[in-house]
Amino acid sequence: MATVQKIRREHRADGPAAVLAIGTANPESFQLQDDYADYYFRVTKSEHHADLKDKLKRICKKSGIEKRYAHLDEELLGAHPDFIDRTLPTLDARIEMASAAVPALAASAAEKAIAEWNRPASDITHLVFSTYSGGKAPSADLRLASLLGLRPTVSRTILSLNGCSGGGKALQLAKELAENNRGARVLVACSEITLLAFYGSLEGRLDTIFGQGIFGDGASAAIVGADPVVVGTIERPLFEMAFATQTTIPGTEDEITMQLTKGGLDFHVSTRVPKLLKNNIERCLIDALEFLGVSPTWNDLFWAIHPGGRAILDHVEDLLALDDGKLAASRRVLSEFGNMSGATVIFVLDEMRRRMARGEEVAEWGVMMAFGPGITIETMVLHATCHHEN
Numbered sequence: 001m002a003t004v005q006k007i008r009r010e011h012r013a014d015g016p017a018a019v020l021a022i023g024t025a026n027p028e029s030f031q032l033q034d035d036y037a038d039y040y041f042r043v044t045k046s047e048h049h050a051d052l053k054d055k056l057k058r059i060c061k062k063s064g065i066e067k068r069y070a071h072l073d074e075e076l077l078g079a080h081p082d083f084i085d086r087t088l089p090t091l092d093a094r095i096e097m098a099s100a101a102v103p104a105l106a107a108s109a110a111e112k113a114i115a116e117w118n119r120p121a122s123d124i125t126h127l128v129f130s131t132y133s134g135g136k137a138p139s140a141d142l143r144l145a146s147l148l149g150l151r152p153t154v155s156r157t158i159l160s161l162n163g164c165s166g167g168g169k170a171l172q173l174a175k176e177l178a179e180n181n182r183g184a185r186v187l188v189a190c191s192e193i194t195l196l197a198f199y200g201s202l203e204g205r206l207d208t209i210f211g212q213g214i215f216g217d218g219a220s221a222a223i224v225g226a227d228p229v230v231v232g233t234i235e236r237p238l239f240e241m242a243f244a245t246q247t248t249i250p251g252t253e254d255e256i257t258m259q260l261t262k263g264g265l266d267f268h269v270s271t272r273v274p275k276l277l278k279n280n281i282e283r284c285l286i287d288a289l290e291f292l293g294v295s296p297t298w299n300d301l302f303w304a305i306h307p308g309g310r311a312i313l314d315h316v317e318d319l320l321a322l323d324d325g326k327l328a329a330s331r332r333v334l335s336e337f338g339n340m341s342g343a344t345v346i347f348v349l350d351e352m353r354r355r356m357a358r359g360e361e362v363a364e365w366g367v368m369m370a371f372g373p374g375i376t377i378e379t380m381v382l383h384a385t386c387h388h389e390n
């Protein structure tokens, strides 16, 4: 007679979960950061807000970003001129548009991950989807499952409004699912589209301009599974997921907030965020690495940090006294795409594996960190298995 303990043991994977494949995608339209303030004030017909334009120019110049992609381009905006006025009730139209665009962009990223994985989409057993750009049920996860032709038995989870920590949380859930369900293959998909949060500036609201200067659109996907198949269709682990934690910095509920309003999604990010992270991440790192019995110096590790903003990367680099180039993967993703909220951290892993394949990062052990409302810090210790072999 089977016992619950025996069933449990048989259903657990033997090995650790690993990232087996990665894919990313962006909309076609993009803006160069140097031209962005001119573009933004022209399309939102608010050239008369000269002080705000100057401020946006200053933010763009210091952002460490060169280019950002956006689904909501000038043509689409022309068809929805009311989007530029955040006092108008445009939420319904935005959600309608996002409910098609968010899963479509996620599908482009997921198809690339599935192609690299080299197994059929029908082998996916679980889906974890993260987005801040939703507002409807059934949600983007169901639409994505149908676009990809996943099985009806796929177990779906949607993370909504987790913001920039969504990618970190989705990967952590995927790790738990893969390790607790023998043979599970989890598709993680994050798709973030700024069309919910794009609107003209408001006089006297200097903070309304900040989000327009750093956020961009992108989707990322990863396949996560334990005990890689080594015969027939061979699976190649990229990063083994050794340990994961979530920490909330007490008393910081109001530092990063998002709220759906009739005129779109309101973002507030306080200027204290980089400093608060600087003051709190070291404890998370020590706790995560102590648990493993690993005590390397910070420069011995590789770093996949969510590039929430240039100042956040500067503060992390300074705190940990990291050598030049240690945050190169995060800085490159920030430069090429801006802050794509929850989708960004998987872009950083993708960039990291390319750097490892080229021999530009040789560390075997590393840390992935993502930050979001809460303030929430997602930390995951990774073991890389994708280095260039001489």
Ligand SMILES: CC(=O)CC(=O)SCCNC(=O)CCNC(=O)[C@H](O)C(C)(C)COP(=O)(O)OP(=O)(O)OC[C@H]1O[C@@H](n2cnc3c(N)ncnc32)[C@H](O)[C@@H]1OP(=O)(O)O
Pocket: 055, 058, 059, 062, 063, 064, 162, 163, 164, 165, 206, 207, 210, 256, 269, 270, 271, 272, 273, 274, 307, 308, 309, 310, 311, 312, 339, 341, 371, 372, 373
């Ligand atoms: C949404 C989520 O869930 C999670 C997230 O990722 S939230 C986003 C996290 N990102 C951040 O917190 C951004 C971190 N900040 C930065 O990278 C930098 O401050 C920056 C690129 C925005 C500006 O660079 P800087 O070196 O700090 O230049 P600095 O001269 O101090 O600031 C430029 C202007 O930006 C303004 N600014 C900076 N942070 C701001 C913020 N959070 N809100 C509004 N304005 C801000 C400054 O007040 C300053 O305005 P003035 O020029 O009018 O004085």
